[in-house]
Amino acid sequence: MTIERRLDNAIRKKYIALRRGFNKPVIGIMGMLGKTSVIHMLSTILSTRGNILSGNTGTGNWQNNIHNLEQLNTNYDYAFFEFAYYRGNNFAELLRLIKPNIGIITNIGDAHLSYLGNMIKNAVEKSAVVKYLAQNGLAILNKDDELSSALSDYIATTNIVKYGLSNGSDFHAADIKFKGPKGMSFILNGKIKVNLPIYSIQDVYNTLAAIACAVNLDFNIQEIVDILEDKFELSKGRGRVIKINKNYILDESYIST
Structure with a gap:
């Protein structure tokens, strides 16, 4: 989808100042699947x-990300921006304004679905968050997704x-x-057993992507696993298992809406 939004110079300068004034981790996530779960x-x-700015997950559109950018302040220790797949110069401008320190690509898709020329073009568009990383930013890529992994080049x-x-x-x-x-x-990295719902x-x-990001934010791997095993459960409607009497139901209702 191509989306065009225009920012006047005063508003653009305001957003640039907001972003420059936030010296804590800004994490951008793109991909076809798994963004919200990550x-x-x-x-x-x-x-x-610390405190987290994340906005309304599952709605990685222009409006939601601009709203998030407007909320950016030093009361937060981490900020998340979730990007749906859009094209256009002004979406690129949005990414330049947000300029994540860390860009995570969950997956892009199968290489055999398009010709080679379009394949690379689409891959770069669908992963624009890593194209506009802050200086010395970190890209976290899915090695098993052919196009995602190839982005390193x-x-x-x-x-x-x-x-x-x-x-x-x-x-x-x-x-x-x-x-x-x-x-x-x-078994994580051949050493640590992970049990999760x-x-x-x-x-x-999704778990591996989250662990990779947290490790690069100075969390210890065992600490991460302990936190997830103790506190994590899937969001409602996103694959959580619900028990009703003696029966178990896999709740994927978000996908059907």
């Missing part, structure tokens, strides 16, 4: 150390972390097990 996981972790930053299910990832999951209503377990492989990827 934010929810990261919020669970980061809220143990097309973005300016050399600070890149990859996550996935293969040992070649900086953060990887192995020995994944489904445990019924209790959720899933996996999640019910899909996509949520394993």
Whole structure:
């Protein structure tokens, strides 16, 4: 979708000043799946150390991100911006104004769905958050998503972390097990067992992305796992299991709305 919004110079200067005055982590998230769940996981972790600005997750549009930008102040310790897939010069301007320190790409899609020329073009558009990272920013990419992983050749930053299910990832999951209503377990980086109330492989990827980000915000891996196991549960309508009498229902109602 192409979206065009125009900011006059006075408003643009106001937003630039707001962003420059915020010297704490600004995290931008893009991708076809998992954005809101990654934010929810990261919020669970980061809220143990400070206040979070995140806005209305699931609505990564221009208006919501501008509203978030307007709320940016030193009362917050972390700020999240969730970006839906839009094109256009003014959406690029929005990203330049927000200028995340950390850009997370959950996934872009399958390479075989388009011709090579459009493939790279679409990949860059769908991952614009890493194109407009702050100086020395960090890009967190899904190694198992072909287009996401390939972005490392097309973005300016050399600070890149990859996550996935293969040992070649900086953060990887192995020995994944489904445990019924209790959720899933996996071994993180070949060392740490993780047990969480999640019910899909996509949520394993979401967990890895959140862990990768938190580690780069000076959290210890074991600390992160302990926080998630103690405090995390999926948002309503996003794959949470609900028990009704003796039956269990997988609530995916958000997707159907």
